[in-house]
Structures are given as structure tokens and as C-alpha cells.
Amino acid sequence: MAEKIRLLVVDDHPVVRAGLRMLLSAQSDMEVVGEASNGATAVERALELKPDVVVMDLKMGGMDGLAATREIVGRLSQTKVVVLTMHSDEEYLRQALDAGATGYVLKEAVDTEIAVAIRVVQRGEVFLYPSFTRVLVGDLIQTEEMDDSSEQDGYGLLSDREKEVLRLVALGDTNREIAERLFLSVRTVETYRARLMEKLNLKSRGELVRYALRKGIRPDELGDS
Amino acid sequence: MKTRKYYRSLRFKITVGLLLAVVAILAISSYLRYVSFRELLIGSLALSAASPEQIIQAQLAAYVRGRLILSAVSVAVIVIISELMMSEMVIGRLGRFLRAVKQVGRGNLEARVTVEGDDEIAELAEAFNRMTEELQREAEKLSTLNTLAVTLGQSLDLEDVMRTALDEVLELMGLGAGWINVQDEQGEKSRIVASRGLPQAAALAHAHCVWNRGICADVLDSGQPRVFRGERQHPCPASEHLEEEGLVFHACLPLKSKGRVLGVMSLAGVPSTNPWMFAEDSLDTLTAIGRQIGMAIESASLYEELHQKEVLRRQLLEREITLREKERKRIARELHDQTGQRLTSIIMTLGLLEEPISTPEAQRHVQDLRNMAAQVLKEIRNVALHLRPSVLDDLGLLAALRHYLKGYQNRYRLLVDFQALGLDGKRLPPDVETALFRVTQQALTNVARHAQAQHVTVLLEDRGASVMLIVEDDGRGFDADRVMNTHPHEGNLGLYCMRERASLLGGTFTIESTPGTGTTVFVRIPLEGIESDGREDSTAGGG
Numbered sequence: 001m002a003e004k005i006r007l008l009v010v011d012d013h014p015v016v017r018a019g020l021r022m023l024l025s026a027q028s029d030m031e032v033v034g035e036a037s038n039g040a041t042a043v044e045r046a047l048e049l050k051p052d053v054v055v056m057d058l059k060m061g062g063m064d065g066l067a068a069t070r071e072i073v074g075r076l077s078q079t080k081v082v083v084l085t086m087h088s089d090e091e092y093l094r095q096a097l098d099a100g101a102t103g104y105v106l107k108e109a110v111d112t113e114i115a116v117a118i119r120v121v122q123r124g125e126v127f128l129y130p131s132f133t134r135v136l137v138g139d140l141i142q143t144e145e146m147d148d149s150s151e152q153d154g155y156g157l158l159s160d161r162e163k164e165v166l167r168l169v170a171l172g173d174t175n176r177e178i179a180e181r182l183f184l185s186v187r188t189v190e191t192y193r194a195r196l197m198e199k200l201n202l203k204s205r206g207e208l209v210r211y212a213l214r215k216g217i218r219p220d221e222l223g224d225s
Numbered sequence: 226m227k228t229r230k231y232y233r234s235l236r237f238k239i240t241v242g243l244l245l246a247v248v249a250i251l252a253i254s255s256y257l258r259y260v261s262f263r264e265l266l267i268g269s270l271a272l273s274a275a276s277p278e279q280i281i282q283a284q285l286a287a288y289v290r291g292r293l294i295l296s297a298v299s300v301a302v303i304v305i306i307s308e309l310m311m312s313e314m315v316i317g318r319l320g321r322f323l324r325a326v327k328q329v330g331r332g333n334l335e336a337r338v339t340v341e342g343d344d345e346i347a348e349l350a351e352a353f354n355r356m357t358e359e360l361q362r363e364a365e366k367l368s369t370l371n372t373l374a375v376t377l378g379q380s381l382d383l384e385d386v387m388r389t390a391l392d393e394v395l396e397l398m399g400l401g402a403g404w405i406n407v408q409d410e411q412g413e414k415s416r417i418v419a420s421r422g423l424p425q426a427a428a429l430a431h432a433h434c435v436w437n438r439g440i441c442a443d444v445l446d447s448g449q450p451r452v453f454r455g456e457r458q459h460p461c462p463a464s465e466h467l468e469e470e471g472l473v474f475h476a477c478l479p480l481k482s483k484g485r486v487l488g489v490m491s492l493a494g495v496p497s498t499n500p501w502m503f504a505e506d507s508l509d510t511l512t513a514i515g516r517q518i519g520m521a522i523e524s525a526s527l528y529e530e531l532h533q534k535e536v537l538r539r540q541l542l543e544r545e546i547t548l549r550e551k552e553r554k555r556i557a558r559e560l561h562d563q564t565g566q567r568l569t570s571i572i573m574t575l576g577l578l579e580e581p582i583s584t585p586e587a588q589r590h591v592q593d594l595r596n597m598a599a600q601v602l603k604e605i606r607n608v609a610l611h612l613r614p615s616v617l618d619d620l621g622l623l624a625a626l627r628h629y630l631k632g633y634q635n636r637y638r639l640l641v642d643f644q645a646l647g648l649d650g651k652r653l654p655p656d657v658e659t660a661l662f663r664v665t666q667q668a669l670t671n672v673a674r675h676a677q678a679q680h681v682t683v684l685l686e687d688r689g690a691s692v693m694l695i696v697e698d699d700g701r702g703f704d705a706d707r708v709m710n711t712h713p714h715e716g717n718l719g720l721y722c723m724r725e726r727a728s729l730l731g732g733t734f735t736i737e738s739t740p741g742t743g744t745t746v747f748v749r750i751p752l753e754g755i756e757s758d759g760r761e762d763s764t765a766g767g768g
Contacts, residue, residue, distance in 0.1 A: 013562070013566040013569075013570075015566055015567060015569075015570040016566050016570055016573075018570070019569065019570040019573035019574060020573065022573065022577055023573045023576060023577055026577055026580075059615075059619065086561055086565050086569075086602070087606075087615070087616070089610075089614070089616045089628045090628060091616050091620050091624035091625075091627060091628050092616065092619075092620070095620060095624075107565065107568075107569040107572070108569075108572065108599040108602040108603055108606075109599065110569060110572055110573055110576075111572050111573050111575065111576025111577075111595065112576065172684065172686065172693050172695055172747070174735050174737055174747050175737050175745075176735075176737065190739075190742060203679075203699075204642055204680035204681070204682045204697070204699065205682040205684065205697040205745070206642030206643075206644055206682035206683075206684065206697075207642065207682075209644060209682075209684060210644065220646065220647075221646070221647050222646075222647070222686065222688045222689075
């Protein structure tokens, strides 16, 4: 029989630790070699035990799971980390992956997925909770769509007034502020804005700002005037 | 012009009338003389026997002609002289009178008519001069009150208003010293809210002066102004000290509003009296001044009250918002930490139970239980998220907004273009993050509910000294000015909440929308002066 996967279980809730120990010990190819209830202890125990996989809760008192993950992965090249959390928020996933975790399991699926995840990361692969994969792919597609939009350039078609209105809208001025600055009525500003957006084929303020940034019409970083 | 024409025609008529009258009188008297002369002549001729009647007749005729010519010439001379005299006596004086009337009409109240002679015209002139003087005094009074009203309207700070009012009154009356006492709300104590030219000792004496005795008390009780015309008396404990400074107490005015005396203004000056103060009707003016200042006191204190209530309202609101967020956070954490972990443990235990159980029915039950527990865990997570997304506390505004927008887009099938500038890896003060998150939530909820928009943009920009949030849609819009100017009600409460959130952090909230043009919400919150210590407490964890 092959060597068992040596595990370190990190969670600040004793009931969860106990459950995990029970669940994982039932797997014939796994062995829980240690437990920790917070990030700092987790790093200590990991350095001491050099486990194959650490099952890590994301949020704990004191040093949090993210920092502990970063530390462990940074110092023990052979040790993998599976994050076990209640948070389905994609932001936590990004952070966890950024910290060096290669597995991400939600607590609601712990019984069916944790053992699978441990085996997958042990092989050097990545295990993500299935619904996340869709999220990440969707992100890629969306980002590409955005970058493709409105490259046609009608800047030369704009009048001086329209250019000025474009710049001020991109800076985040209200229509009233623009009207006061240019000695126009609010209505006229609205008209200029509608016309320039049509000429530049811009659909929203977001596109307008992006356009202005790309063309250098407004700086990337604004200090308050 | 009209009057001049009238005088000219009058003069003409008088001249013609006089001329005719004189001619008629002379003609009659000449005829009478002629008759008596003829009788005399005939009588004397009868005595000296007969002479030719024709000769007499001719002599007589020649005499009458000469008489008539002489009469006519003298009449003409008389008429011309009397005409010149009339013209000087009546028309000339009336003309000067007219000029004075016109000057007064143009607003020159200094204009007077010189009184000549003792006829009716002179009487008229005197009456006119008296009237003009009266008018001048009234006008001065009005302008005093007007200047005062303008001054009083310039500020709502009690002491500020009282200081300027006092200065104004002293200057208008040419007085050197004065002070204003205002009663406290219970009407038990008074304090000097403004004073000018009041010697230190007098001020002290006055401050020690018990409110319920002395002249102040009289004025307070009666509500009537008191004016002292140089009498040697000590109506006020301060007056002895005033005298040392060469000042005398002149007047004490009640400052009234709606019949209630709110304070007293005391005026003093050098003994060489101010004529204005001692005019017969100065009391009326003083009363009017007192009333104006009284009303100013009332508005100032009402404003102060309003201001204090506003401060209190903001404090309560701030506390309410902070408490609500805190409570939501607490419940969300509780759900995560306690309930969530127990459910996790249950799921794991049930997962373990499944295998050793032999009967398929029991196995199915365990499976059901396990699924139910997983479902409850999911629901709890959503409830907690709805209460307060932990990602906001753990990872910050940017992460929280991204996460929220993802759910929003799925829920409403509406694509949101989200851009964050100058915020990468930065944390804003927790209050600011919470406020901006909640405002975005509210604004986007409004878009989903009302806007029927095609495009939605959320822009977040850190500009160093401030952070700016813009939420814009291209939906159907509404009359934002009208809605924001109506009192808070069901329909615009969300907008008010956003505005309050921003204003509690010293920021601004602007909404621009007209029907058909979409809606833009602008929020700007200053960051300077707010401590930016990154995240809130991240203790009490739990995954």
C-alpha cells in the first residue's frame, strides 16, 4: 500500500476539526497528523510536521488563513493547501489562489469534495469548487468583450466644445458643474454629451471614461484640484 | 406747464375785467359830470340873457372828448401798475411756492418756503413748512428702521445680530454707549449679549444688577420704553459709573416679539442731548426699533434651536446607522461562526454515517438529511451576505462591489460596467467603505426597479483627498429636482438615505435626472482628516 497522505487540519472551531478528523481518518489513504486552531499555530505545526496537505480555514482569530497559507506555501515547497471555507465569494477565491492555495472547497460540500480535493492537489493539480470554474471563465470572456468595444475613432469629428464636455464628463463633473464652467445651460451640456457619444459610438459613461483614459484625455490618476 | 398756462390766462382775465370795470365807472361819472355841468351852464346862461345854443353845445362836446381820452389813459396806467403789483404779490410768491412743492415732491425734504407778509399765502407757506418738517422726521424714522431691518436680516447668530443692531442704533442716534440684555428661556436671568462704550465698572455693576429691580425690571414689566430727558436720577445701577465717564442714561427700550419682552436695550451718551431722542414722537420710533430687535432675537433663538435639533438629528442618525451596521455584522458573523460551523460538522458526520448503514431506506434518509443541512448552510450564507457581506470587512470595498455586482447582474440580467480608478490594493476608512457600498447598492436597486435601463455604469475613483462614486444609467429618468425637493416619503426615501449617508461623512450627494435622459448619482466623500487605518477589527474569525 502506498504511503498515506499526511494532513494538517486548521480550523478555529473544535467541532469542525473533530468532524474533519473523523471524515479524513475514514479515508484509507489519509492520515491526520496534526491540528491547529489559528494561523500562527498552523505555520508552526506545518514547519514542524511538514504535512503533504494542509486543510485551511480562511478566516480565524489572530493571523488569518490567507496569511498562513502564503507563509506555508512560501516556506514548504512540497506542502499543498486546500482552503475549506463557507465563503462562496469569488473574491475570497482570488485571494486564496493568490496566496498559493491550489484547492478550494466549500463547507456545504465538505463531505463529498474534501477527500477528492486533497487527492487532486496532492497530485500537483488544482481543485476548485465546480461553480467557480464557470465564474472564472465567464470573467475571461467578459473582459475580452469589453476590450474589443468601440475602437473606431471619431475624435476628429468633435467640435472644440464637445471635446471640452467629453473631458469634463470623463473627469466626473456633474452636468450642472460643466454648464457653469462653460457658461452653458444644463440642457445644452446634455445635448453636447449625447452628440459626442454618438459620434464616438459610446454607449455609457463607463465607455466614455475608458475612451478618455485610452486617448489620454484625462490622466489615469487624479489628485484633487 | 399746465399750472403756468392757467396762471397766464387768469392774469389775462383779471386784466381785461379790471380794464372794463374802470372804463365803465369813468364813463358813468363823466356822463354825470356832463349833465350837472350842462345844467349849471344853462342856468348861468339864462341869467345873462340868451347866447347861441350851438356854441355851448360844441364847447360841451369838446370838453367831454378831452375828458374821455384823459380818463382812458389814466385807467390804462392804473391797470398796468396794479397788474404789476398783483403779479409780484400773488403770482411770483405762488411760483416760488410751486418750486418748493416740486422739490419736496422730488424727495428733497430740506426744501422750505420763505414766509413773507401775513396774508393767506404766508399762512399757507407756514403750514407747508411744518408739514415738510414732519415728513422729514417720518422719513428719517423710516430709514432708521429700514437700515436696522437690513442689518438684522444679515445674520442669525444672536450675539452677532445684537452687536450690529446696537452699533446701528447708536450711530443713528449719535449716542456713545449702549448695551443689550437678553432674558434666558425661563425669564429668570439676563445676560449682556452686546455692549458698546460701556465702562468696565458699569458693565460689572449691570451684571450684578438683579434683573428684577431697577429700570430694566420696569421696562420688562410694562413693555414700555422709558426715555430720560436729563433728569438727575439713577434708574440703573450702571448709571453712576456712566456718569464718571461723562455719560448719562438716555433710554431703556423693551425688545419685544409677539407681545413678550425678550430683552432690554439701554442707551447712554454725552449729556449734550441728542435732539432726535427728545422729539415728541421718539417713543414711537423707539418702540418700533425695540420690536424689530425683539423679532431678531426670536428668529436667532429659533434658528439656534433648529440648529441644535439638526445637530442632534445627525448624531442620532449617525448612531442609528453605525448601530445597524454593527448589529448586521454581528448577526452575519454569528451565522457564519456558530450556525455555519455546526452545520458543517453535521454534514461531515452525516457523510460518515452514509456508508456503514446497510438498509437503502436508512441510507436515503441520511442522504436527505445531509442535503438539507447543505441547503440550510447555503441559505444562511445568503442571509449573512445580505445582512452585511463579510468580504467588505475582510477584503474591502472593491472586492465587495465586484462581488455584489456579479450577483446583481445575474439577478436582474443587466450588465454593469464597473471601473475603479486609483483604488488598487487600497483600503478606505471603514465608514467610507460602508457608506459607498450601501449607496451603490441603493442606487443600483433603484436602477433595477425603476429605470428600464440598457447600460449601467459604476465608477469609483480615489483622488487622494476624496473618493468619488458615480452610478449612471441610460434609463427613463425622472424629475430629480422635483423629487428631491419634496418631503421624504415612501417614493424618495432611498434618495434621502443616500444623501444622508454622504453628508454624515462630510460628503456631497448629487442626483441629475430628467425624464428621458437617464439618471446619474454623484457621491463625493472627503478623505482628508479621516483616519485611514485600513480594515476594521478582523478578530472573531471563522470560515
